[in-house]
Amino acid sequence: MTIKAGGRVGRWTTCRNCLVRLALAGLTLALVSCATAPEAPVGWTRVWSDEFDGRELDRSKWDFDLGNGFYNYGENKWIAGWGNRELQTYTRDTDNVFVQDGMLHLRAVRESRDGFGYSSGRLKSQTRAGANLFSQTYGRFEIRAKLPTGQGLWPALWMLPREHGYGSWAASGEIDIMEARGAIPGAVTGALHFGSAWDANASSHARYPFPDGQSIADFHVYALEWEPGEIRWYVDGALYARKDFWWSSPRVQAGKGAPPLSEADLHAWPAPFNRPFYLIMNLAVGGDFGGNPDGSTPFPAEMLVDYVRVYQRHGGYAQTPPARGEGTLPF
DSSP: OEEEETTEEEEEEEOSSEEEEEETTTTEEEEEEEOOOOSSOTTEEEEEEEOOOSSSOOTTTOEEOOBSEEEETTTTEEEEGGGTTOOEEEOOSTTTEEEETTEEEEEEEEEEETTEEEEEOEEESBOTTSOBSSOBSSEEEEEEEEOOOSTTEEEEEEEEESSOTTOTTTTTOEEEEEEOOTTOTTEEEEEEEEESSTTSEEEEEEEEEOOTTOOTTSOEEEEEEEETTEEEEEETTEEEEEEOOOOBOOOEETTEEOOOSSGGGSOOTTTTTTSOEEEEEEEEESSTTTOOOOTTOOSSEEEEEEEEEEEEETTOOOSSOOOOOSOOOOO
């Protein structure tokens, strides 16, 4: 759009976060307004990001999880419903995963597909063959997103270990940056999963209730800061949880994870959260977390992601992590 003001002709251009005027006469640049977040929070340096500004998904950063489950090689069996009795099949179709107007769209559709009643999208910064696209030990992980509401919708932003060096889930850990129940739009949760392999696993959860008038249907910045011996959760810059207690044990009995009997059965602190983790973003339908959809659930349902940004702490991290906080060990 070209305008004329005060005898000077200029051109206004827009980007997702700001409006600038490029004055053709004098080659000046005038910033009019900008709602973008600072390039990096104080004390952190950005090391990786995806702003979703292109026309399609950047396959150098993301790959797809597909289908309705995975094969557990430790137990030599197929785990249906991703271990949570989820109802969707994940696809790579542009009906379910696409980039448009500077946003990543993960869309859940009600349709009969591959023997399931719903399709949706799930991305990860690791290839389906297990090759690393991006992973990191420690740092700040920040995602700006808008989430769908409705019974049985389960959007999540989370991380899994690049390698299961401490044992199968959850001995090698899981970090949930944010997950939400579509039927409860006034709150989100964060969590850690750790302990021994299933079914002697353990977890620790925290809940963030939004201020009055806000919900998951608005854009919010969900952030997690992970340092040796401590993990913190934020929404829109507000700290709402701090965890400094977890444990990991390789002990098994009869082919399944077993509770540790003494300190000798534990991996050295701060395992399992001292190795690289990769990123996952998905929109599940149904399952254990929030129940199944019903006639009131709106479809298609979309999770919109504005950006994903990862930072490292200026000057690195403490060489010796603090002692484990107070908690309950199973011995």
